[in-house]
Amino acid sequence: MQKNYDFKQVEKEMQNFWKENSIYSFDVDSQNEIYSIDTPPPTISGSLHIGHIFSYTQAEMIARFKRMQGYNVFYPFGFDDNGLPTERLVEKEEGIIAKDLLRSEFIKRCITTSAKYEKEFKDLWQSLGFSVDWSLQYETINPMVQRISQKSFIKLLKDGKAYMKESPVLWCTECKTSIAQAELESIEKDTTFNYVKFKIGEEGLVVATTRPELLYGCVCLFVNPEDDRYKRYIGKNAIVPLYDYEIPILTDDKVDIDKGTGVVMCATFSDSTDVEWYETHKLPYRKVILPDGTIDESVPLIGGLKVLVARKRIISLLSENGFLLGSKSITHTVAVHERCGKEIEILPSKQWYIDILTNKELFLKAADEINWYPEYMKNRYVLWVENLKWDWCISRQRYFGVPFPIWYCKNCGKVIIADEEMLPINPLETKPNKPCYCGCEEFVPESSVFDTWATSSVTPQINAKWGEKNDISNKVLPMSLRTQAHEIIRTWAFYTIVKSLYHTGQIPWKDIMVCGFVLAKKGEKISKSKSNSEVSPKLLIENQSADVIRYWAANSKLGTDTFFSIDELGIAKRFITKLWNAFKFSIYHLQDINLNADVDLMPVDRWIIERCKQTTINARQLLDQYEIGPARHEIDDFFWKDLCDYYLEIVKDRLYQPEIHGYKERQSAQYALYYCMLNILKLYAIYVPHITEYIYQEFFRQNENSISLHKLYWEAEKPIDDEIILFGEKLKDIIADARKYKSENALSMKAEIDEVVIKSDIKYVEMFKQTIRDIRACCRAKEIKIIQ
Numbered sequence: 001m002q003k004n005y006d007f008k009q010v011e012k013e014m015q016n017f018w019k020e021n022s023i024y025s026f027d028v029d030s031q032n033e034i035y036s037i038d039t040p041p042p043t044i045s046g047s048l049h050i051g052h053i054f055s056y057t058q059a060e061m062i063a064r065f066k067r068m069q070g071y072n073v074f075y076p077f078g079f080d081d082n083g084l085p086t087e088r089l090v091e092k093e094e095g096i097i098a099k100d101l102l103r104s105e106f107i108k109r110c111i112t113t114s115a116k117y118e119k120e121f122k123d124l125w126q127s128l129g130f131s132v133d134w135s136l137q138y139e140t141i142n143p144m145v146q147r148i149s150q151k152s153f154i155k156l157l158k159d160g161k162a163y164m165k166e167s168p169v170l171w172c173t174e175c176k177t178s179i180a181q182a183e184l185e186s187i188e189k190d191t192t193f194n195y196v197k198f199k200i201g202e203e204g205l206v207v208a209t210t211r212p213e214l215l216y217g218c219v220c221l222f223v224n225p226e227d228d229r230y231k232r233y234i235g236k237n238a239i240v241p242l243y244d245y246e247i248p249i250l251t252d253d254k255v256d257i258d259k260g261t262g263v264v265m266c267a268t269f270s271d272s273t274d275v276e277w278y279e280t281h282k283l284p285y286r287k288v289i290l291p292d293g294t295i296d297e298s299v300p301l302i303g304g305l306k307v308l309v310a311r312k313r314i315i316s317l318l319s320e321n322g323f324l325l326g327s328k329s330i331t332h333t334v335a336v337h338e339r340c341g342k343e344i345e346i347l348p349s350k351q352w353y354i355d356i357l358t359n360k361e362l363f364l365k366a367a368d369e370i371n372w373y374p375e376y377m378k379n380r381y382v383l384w385v386e387n388l389k390w391d392w393c394i395s396r397q398r399y400f401g402v403p404f405p406i407w408y409c410k411n412c413g414k415v416i417i418a419d420e421e422m423l424p425i426n427p428l429e430t431k432p433n434k435p436c437y438c439g440c441e442e443f444v445p446e447s448s449v450f451d452t453w454a455t456s457s458v459t460p461q462i463n464a465k466w467g468e469k470n471d472i473s474n475k476v477l478p479m480s481l482r483t484q485a486h487e488i489i490r491t492w493a494f495y496t497i498v499k500s501l502y503h504t505g506q507i508p509w510k511d512i513m514v515c516g517f518v519l520a521k522k523g524e525k526i527s528k529s530k531s532n533s534e535v536s537p538k539l540l541i542e543n544q545s546a547d548v549i550r551y552w553a554a555n556s557k558l559g560t561d562t563f564f565s566i567d568e569l570g571i572a573k574r575f576i577t578k579l580w581n582a583f584k585f586s587i588y589h590l591q592d593i594n595l596n597a598d599v600d601l602m603p604v605d606r607w608i609i610e611r612c613k614q615t616t617i618n619a620r621q622l623l624d625q626y627e628i629g630p631a632r633h634e635i636d637d638f639f640w641k642d643l644c645d646y647y648l649e650i651v652k653d654r655l656y657q658p659e660i661h662g663y664k665e666r667q668s669a670q671y672a673l674y675y676c677m678l679n680i681l682k683l684y685a686i687y688v689p690h691i692t693e694y695i696y697q698e699f700f701r702q703n704e705n706s707i708s709l710h711k712l713y714w715e716a717e718k719p720i721d722d723e724i725i726l727f728g729e730k731l732k733d734i735i736a737d738a739r740k741y742k743s744e745n746a747l748s749m750k751a752e753i754d755e756v757v758i759k760s761d762i763k764y765v766e767m768f769k770q771t772i773r774d775i776r777a778c779c780r781a782k783e784i785k786i787i788q
Helices: 007-020 050-067 084-094 103-127 143-158 212-217 228-233 272-280 307-320 357-369 377-386 452-456 459-464 486-504 537-544 546-553 566-590 603-624 628-656 663-685 689-698 722-744 762-770 772-779
Strands: 034-038 072-074 162-172 184-200 203-209 218-223 237-239 246-251 263-267 324-337 345-354 371-373 406-409 415-417 443-445 479-485 509-515 518-521 753-759 781-787
Touching: 007 103, 007 546, 007 689, 034 050, 034 459, 050 072, 050 479, 050 509, 050 518, 050 537, 050 546, 050 628, 084 103, 103 537, 143 162, 143 415, 143 452, 143 459, 143 486, 184 212, 184 307, 203 263, 212 218, 212 263, 212 307, 218 272, 263 272, 272 345, 307 324, 357 377, 357 486, 371 377, 377 486, 452 486, 459 486, 479 486, 486 509, 537 546, 537 566, 546 566, 546 689, 566 628, 566 663, 566 689, 603 628, 603 663, 603 722, 603 762, 628 663, 628 722, 628 772, 663 689, 722 753, 722 762, 722 772, 753 772, 762 772, 762 781, 772 781
Parallel strands: 034 072, 034 479, 218 246, 371 509, 479 509, 753 781
Antiparallel strands: 162 345, 184 203, 184 237, 184 324, 218 263, 237 246, 406 415, 406 443
């Protein structure tokens, strides 16, 4: 082995070796138990950052771990390239607005942009040494996926789980589309409570509102029936200021007596409570805000204005006309669209939905059937399901997505569903293959597309090629593992559970592994939208090495957030150097090893082998719980301390000088060294696959029956000899005491000392006697005295 490790040469060489030899291919005919992984297809919404590396690498380590436990690992990878995130990326990069282009032209640009980023993403994952079977790759816009997604919708429609209705819907005026409850984020925002006077005869009722621009949409005032202040007004009418029309004063228990003035203005629509009241009390609808975020032209005083401009104008008019009795600055929580950060509106619209509200108990029961890692993440899912208020709106008024496979009869309005053999289909380009039952042959195509989650929620079915000619659902479903970040529990995890239960009647996966975030500074997630990921993963890999980045990514407990800075990589770089040097030393002494020799192991060699077995058992138990960080720390503890700090120092002289220590004794050390170093390679293979594979190929492959380290299995669990483990701990104490003595007396570690006295239980005396030469050499002591 060369003096220094050259990661730039080695990592590319090993990646090419894995590819050329199909080391990570899924074997569909293997008799080994399948371990299938449902990996999040990254959205095409911009370049990847260190946060993606953190979570995706942790999952990749599990794939490697399971492969080395004897599983036939099914590890596909996809790209979520359809939908709003990609559209917004194209609009931003090209300085265009989708609606200003021909639909076909905009879609063409989306496809080109997606292909560019998919290549960038794939190159990045491959440069990190991901053990993915790339022959299983999919994109959520490709024909097979579109077919599966459309098939999913048709089944839900026929089963009565999907439906269309015209009703108030969450709407983003920036993205100009309907959205689902799961796409909302709550933020704190500064605004003003405006105290506005409504007239009741000669009297007045004061309403505190943050949205005075909706005055024209006011349909009634609500008070709490238990509020003594306003009981005399119940059933009367109030006059809307500036607009002079009458509205009723009604009661509802949901009115908070202590908030504002205790009188609430119900307008269509300022929030979800307005929607609930609108439906419960059968209130009229008054149009104010349009889908593009402007006020309808028919609204007096503010028609045609943008919402915020209209708000300022109304406040000014209220003040001028004596209706504004005051205002107060407040900070309140508002709902924004997670994709663009724009405050959402609620507008009436005809949309497609999937029924989820009637089956909340079914979804909660499913959570109990899935193993959550870490377990507390299940609570986030449960809270989300319990607090659902809306069915899942799946239609989007956008362009680059999977089309709805339906038309509407021009004569009778009936929904015409595409036949399955026509899928995938774009109704804008193809007509139904038969007339409507009413005889009409003219149809109106559905122009909306599916919400991107409506497709990515069927990733288990996509992976299994559900309903396709090469369907392997019976082999891989339910999948063994879903891996994802915690912020998409409410979307990807929930929606996948919904679709799987509706389509197959079973859970989508047995285990779910929920990763944490990487933070830029205290409490802030690194994200593409925040532009706070200063160092690109590509540059980090090129300059620091893939194995260094991977080792860093395996540093924390599952589900916990971590901070990132370049300085954090120092420990990983020191580890790579330490690993290289340890193997350089070991391989030098193993050149003449006879693996077939009959070896009588010395106590210290037995100890290090048992510690290696113990480490393997402990690491396996942690990794079976998906605790990648604690498992790595367990292995580190063995490698750095027991193996390097103690064992190699103890046996060094025996390896160099067999003429003094004995040739059989040297063989014992060689056997233990070979065993431990090979197993250290196996243990670290899941974390730093390049350097470990390279070392394996350089030396160990000639003796092992495997083309690749990554096709070897970890040691099977065997009982541990606790007595030899305890002996090793006592031996370490002796070495540590000798080192401490030299340090306290300002002596070099190479300085000779007169005597080392060992006090030992009788059961260890013989072991220490057999180890005297090793202790003498390691401590550089003239005499070793053992006292029982």
